[in-house]
Amino acid sequence: MRFAAGQAVRVSARSHPGHHRTPGYVKGKRGIVERAHVGEFTNPETRAYDDDGTPELRLYLVRFDQTELWPGYAGAEEDYLLTDVFEHWLEEDA
Amino acid sequence: MERAVHDRGGSPTDAPIDRTEHDLADWELTMDALVGALGETGLMNVDELRRGIESMPREEYETATYYERWLFAAEKILGEKGILAPGELDLRVAT
Numbered sequence: 001m002r003f004a005a006g007q008a009v010r011v012s013a014r015s016h017p018g019h020h021r022t023p024g025y026v027k028g029k030r031g032i033v034e035r036a037h038v039g040e041f042t043n044p045e046t047r048a049y050d051d052d053g054t055p056e057l058r059l060y061l062v063r064f065d066q067t068e069l070w071p072g073y074a075g076a077e078e079d080y081l082l083t084d085v086f087e088h089w090l091e092e093d094a
Numbered sequence: 095m096e097r098a099v100h101d102r103g104g105s106p107t108d109a110p111i112d113r114t115e116h117d118l119a120d121w122e123l124t125m126d127a128l129v130g131a132l133g134e135t136g137l138m139n140v141d142e143l144r145r146g147i148e149s150m151p152r153e154e155y156e157t158a159t160y161y162e163r164w165l166f167a168a169e170k171i172l173g174e175k176g177i178l179a180p181g182e183l184d185l186r187v188a189t
Contacts, residue, residue: 015096019144019145024097050174050175053141069104070104
């Protein structure tokens with residue numbers, strides 16, 4: 001497992017024209033790993049193209065500050081958003 | 095960053111959200127059951143369904159209803175796999 005709970009990460013902003021499950025609004029954004037999901041999961045990026053989706057991948061629940069995601073966010077500063085991100089979309093945020 | 099038509103979380107809009115409930119038409123229930131059966135039999139998985147939906151031309155995507163998108167995707171994916179022949183659905187509907 002590449003990342004642990006509490007670790008600072010950044011979502012890759014790379015272009016990926018094919019099917020993938022990383023929402024555009026988190027790409028390039030910094031977050032904190034809330035937890036690693038138990039187990040491994042088939043890869044939708046290959047499974048969407050007549051493939052079995054293996055090798056299976058690690059998936060993380062990542063917490064993002066709303067102020068990080070939305071410029072000019074007017075809500076409470078401590079507001080956050082949780083979403084799942086596959087390991088290969090995450091980079092260490094030093 | 096170019097975002098695909100479905101990838102719209104957080105996109106600014108002034109359009110109101112339609113929260114009214116509505117009954118599903120028979121064909122929509124059938125569509126739901128069909129996609130479930132296609133998954134069970136391994137003919138089309140949910141990732142392929144989503145890819146099919148995401149491949150809709152923007153204007154069609156924007157005006158299609160939820161299950162119209164499923165129908166578009168199922169026809170596209172089953173066509174790709176040769177399970178449906180080109181024009182087969184149209185022919186069957188017309189006869």
